Amino acid sequence: MRFLGKRFSSFLLEIMKLRIDNGRVLDPATGLDSVGSIALAAGRIIGIGRMPEGFEPARVIDAAGCLVLPGLVDLAARLREPGHEHERMLESEMAAAVAGGVTSLVCPPDTDPVLDEPGLVEMLKFRAEKLHQARLFPLGALTHGLKGEVLTEMVELTESGCVGFGQAEVPLASTQVLQRALQYAATFGYTAWLRPQEMSLGKGVAASGAIATRLGLPGVPVAAETIALQTIFDLVRSSGARVHLCRLSSGAGVELLRRAKAEGLSVTADVSINSLMLTDEEIGYFDSRARLAPPLRQASDRAALSKALADGTIDALVSDHMPVDDAAKTLPFGEAEPGATGLELLLPVALHWAASENVPLRRALAVATSAAAGVLGHALGTLQASVGRLVEGGVGDLCIVEPDERFEVVGQALVSQGKYTPFEGHALPGRVRCTVVAGQVAFER
Amino acid sequence: MTRVRNPQLNKNGELIHLLSLERLPSEIVTHILDTATNFVSVNDREVKKVPLLRGKSVFNLFFENSTRTRTTFDIAAKRLSADVFTLDIGRSSTSKGETLLDTVDNLSAMAADLFVVRHSQSGAPYLIAQHVAPHVHVVNAGDGWHSHPTQGLLDMYTIRHYKKDFSNLVVAIVGDVLHSRVARSDIHALKVLGCPEVRVVGPRTLAPAGFESMGTRVFDNLQEGIKGADVVIMLRLQNERMSGALLPLREEYFKTFGLTPEKLRWAKPDAIVMHPGPINRGVEIDSAVADGPQAVILSQVSFGIAVRMAVMAIVAGNSA
Numbered sequence A: 001m002r003f004l005g006k007r008f009s010s011f012l013l014e015i016m017k018l019r020i021d022n023g024r025v026l027d028p029a030t031g032l033d034s035v036g037s038i039a040l041a042a043g044r045i046i047g048i049g050r051m052p053e054g055f056e057p058a059r060v061i062d063a064a065g066c067l068v069l070p071g072l073v074d075l076a077a078r079l080r081e082p083g084h085e086h087e088r089m090l091e092s093e094m095a096a097a098v099a100g101g102v103t104s105l106v107c108p109p110d111t112d113p114v115l116d117e118p119g120l121v122e123m124l125k126f127r128a129e130k131l132h133q134a135r136l137f138p139l140g141a142l143t144h145g146l147k148g149e150v151l152t153e154m155v156e157l158t159e160s161g162c163v164g165f166g167q168a169e170v171p172l173a174s175t176q177v178l179q180r181a182l183q184y185a186a187t188f189g190y191t192a193w194l195r196p197q198e199m200s201l202g203k204g205v206a207a208s209g210a211i212a213t214r215l216g217l218p219g220v221p222v223a224a225e226t227i228a229l230q231t232i233f234d235l236v237r238s239s240g241a242r243v244h245l246c247r248l249s250s251g252a253g254v255e256l257l258r259r260a261k262a263e264g265l266s267v268t269a270d271v272s273i274n275s276l277m278l279t280d281e282e283i284g285y286f287d288s289r290a291r292l293a294p295p296l297r298q299a300s301d302r303a304a305l306s307k308a309l310a311d312g313t314i315d316a317l318v319s320d321h322m323p324v325d326d327a328a329k330t331l332p333f334g335e336a337e338p339g340a341t342g343l344e345l346l347l348p349v350a351l352h353w354a355a356s357e358n359v360p361l362r363r364a365l366a367v368a369t370s371a372a373a374g375v376l377g378h379a380l381g382t383l384q385a386s387v388g389r390l391v392e393g394g395v396g397d398l399c400i401v402e403p404d405e406r407f408e409v410v411g412q413a414l415v416s417q418g419k420y421t422p423f424e425g426h427a428l429p430g431r432v433r434c435t436v437v438a439g440q441v442a443f444e445r
Numbered sequence B: 001m002t003r004v005r006n007p008q009l010n011k012n013g014e015l016i017h018l019l020s021l022e023r024l025p026s027e028i029v030t031h032i033l034d035t036a037t038n039f040v041s042v043n044d045r046e047v048k049k050v051p052l053l054r055g056k057s058v059f060n061l062f063f064e065n066s067t068r069t070r071t072t073f074d075i076a077a078k079r080l081s082a083d084v085f086t087l088d089i090g091r092s093s094t095s096k097g098e099t100l101l102d103t104v105d106n107l108s109a110m111a112a113d114l115f116v117v118r119h120s121q122s123g124a125p126y127l128i129a130q131h132v133a134p135h136v137h138v139v140n141a142g143d144g145w146h147s148h149p150t151q152g153l154l155d156m157y158t159i160r161h162y163k164k165d166f167s168n169l170v171v172a173i174v175g176d177v178l179h180s181r182v183a184r185s186d187i188h189a190l191k192v193l194g195c196p197e198v199r200v201v202g203p204r205t206l207a208p209a210g211f212e213s214m215g216t217r218v219f220d221n222l223q224e225g226i227k228g229a230d231v232v233i234m235l236r237l238q239n240e241r242m243s244g245a246l247l248p249l250r251e252e253y254f255k256t257f258g259l260t261p262e263k264l265r266w267a268k269p270d271a272i273v274m275h276p277g278p279i280n281r282g283v284e285i286d287s288a289v290a291d292g293p294q295a296v297i298l299s300q301v302s303f304g305i306a307v308r309m310a311v312m313a314i315v316a317g318n319s320a
Helices: A010-015 A089-099 A118-130 A154-159 A175-187 A210-215 A223-239 A251-263 A273-277 A299-311 A346-356 A361-366 A370-383 B026-042 B068-079 B100-108 B124-131 B149-163 B181-192 B209-214 B222-226 B250-257 B297-317
Strands: A018-027 A032-041 A044-048 A059-062 A067-070 A072-074 A102-107 A135-138 A191-194 A242-245 A267-272 A316-318 A398-408 A427-437 A440-444 B057-062 B083-087 B114-119 B137-143 B170-174 B197-201 B217-219 B231-234 B272-274
Touching: A018 A361, A018 A398, A072 A346, A072 A370, A089 A102, A089 A118, A089 A427, A089 A440, A102 A427, A118 A135, A118 A154, A135 A370, A175 A191, A175 A223, A175 A242, A191 A370, A210 B209, A223 A242, A223 A251, A223 A267, A251 A267, A251 A299, A267 A273, A267 A299, A267 A370, A273 A299, A273 A316, A273 A346, A316 A346, A316 A370, A346 A361, A346 A398, A346 A427, B026 B149, B026 B181, B026 B297, B057 B068, B057 B100, B068 B083, B068 B114, B068 B137, B068 B149, B068 B297, B100 B114, B100 B124, B114 B124, B114 B297, B124 B137, B137 B149, B137 B297, B149 B181, B149 B231, B149 B272, B149 B297, B170 B181, B170 B222, B181 B197, B181 B209, B181 B231, B197 B222, B209 B217, B217 B222, B272 B297
Parallel strands: A018 A059, A018 A067, A072 A102, A102 A135, A191 A242, A242 A267, A267 A316, B057 B083, B057 B114, B114 B137, B170 B197, B170 B231, B197 B217, B231 B272
Antiparallel strands: A018 A032, A032 A044, A067 A398, A398 A427, A427 A440
16 A cells, blocks of 8 residues: 555555456466466455455456466666656656556666656656556666766665666776776665676677678677676676676677576676567668667577576566657667667567467566566565565556457557557567556556 | 568669669669660760750758769759759758758758758668658668768779679779778679679778678788789778777878789789779879779769769659
């Protein structure tokens, strides 16, 4: 109930009694997979399979033919607030989240202004909570203004709601600052969220390779990722810091991660839906929908990312949601703003990945639920035991999805204000029918 | 997976824009070169005009500075009797915050029939071609590092003029291949026309091994690279390459990759030497070569007008 605020009182407790019947209830964390009912009351799950005695729901949803899953946890979604309040961006993107079955999301700090002050974080969390849609977990900036010079007040920022600290798309120029930032974060057990990208090598607009060569586009070599990874791993070794690696893009990067994990370093990683399923072939004739950061790479990289996500080397799948408007995308490829809309595609891509690459459904769903929540770990506080899972007594966050319903991706038809995605025109499975957050229906189709 | 049809061809496979030479059907390339042959004689007549584009408006949109290419397009359009408008966009609209497509919309409203576009960003002419009304044509006059198709075609015209046939040729492209739209266009055109061996030659900073993916052989040694070549295409070395840690001094470049009469002997005795211009004497090419009997650099310039006439006449004659 804390999520809803105190003024929603006993009245709500009554009407929020909800029962979902006949669905295939699937919890990737425990392996639970059976057709049955779920009871929710007071924002929590109070019964899975067996109903509490005398439970009288105010509403019953028939989920026959549907999967009933924990609400999705997306570790990388930009809402572009603060910065785009005049476009009501927070409202539209939070609505896009629940339309995609996402009930918890992590937003990077590269807003305008940057999330480097507790007041900004509190305001963002407050505005998000008022919408009663997905739960928002902001990342704070690692350095003031992401400028790579002065560390932020990480303790204060954590108290105001940050779950970790990062530099978003702005790599640190100084390795010394990175070292100190990791040492400082490690002091308090905070996680640094870093996208491995060597600053000067990372300046191109497409992955180095045959396509960038042919199209005359400045390339981003794989070394931009691997050099950054080596640096980060060395500093993790010496500082004992915990690092989450955001959006790996290359097979060579995956191999370094595999070794670091085998060594026992405290690192986790994610991959975007774009890098998981697509390659730089999508650029076609300079299609700016495929202008992404990190860039889409080659088929061998994609295969390595897919394998690593399946075997657990990569922990989580993220939407890497980034709404970009027409003015910023209808530009020559190299000038177009990187990024694609993704919140509404996370679950369909996970299901598509499971079907097309023979990944067990449980794993394909875990990477966007329990395994993603695992990356957040104790930063979730009291929610740690239940976000991304179906637990009696835990938060009532879930989504009901028709898994076999295929649809053609049409950017213009998405809820998000971001209409650009390299999946445009692709047929994907999985339509979200209903999303429940804190026991309340937040979206229904 | 490319979901979009090649935007420079209509559904009958006819050329409606000229954006790149990549995988263009060889019949189209040959047709352009044959058409250009007819226009070469126009350039020798007393009245140097044909009425093919009478009443049509051609807009030269140069978002990047150029004198030579712009002038030859200007002359070519005028010889086809078009009304020609040249806009120096670099200094006007975009500096006032107007976007590329805003500019194109404004000029389209002035009843443009054909845009000749040069832009510093690879792919910019594609964006324009996909945006304009179906009756408007776009000819790429150079985009970023990507393509300079009319230069590629005039190079093919020149090679065909001197060597007749592509099927036994060894062509070496020497210099800053990485940043060169001319090199990419030449490579594509040579492949389309069946040239069996295309080489790129330069230091590894400027001729990286990745060019093998375009079907070329890559050499980092001038002697090996031009040995036995029938055609040697020297590329212009931009001054800014020295500041970007790609090369040390231009003197060292001339010593290692500059073409002198002595080094030219490594190629076939009847090899021709080409250059897209403007040449840097004493940097990539010695004056004795540039002005020597094997150089065909000035022929390239005069063929350039005929080739651009052919391209504009052909695209304007096809409809989307």
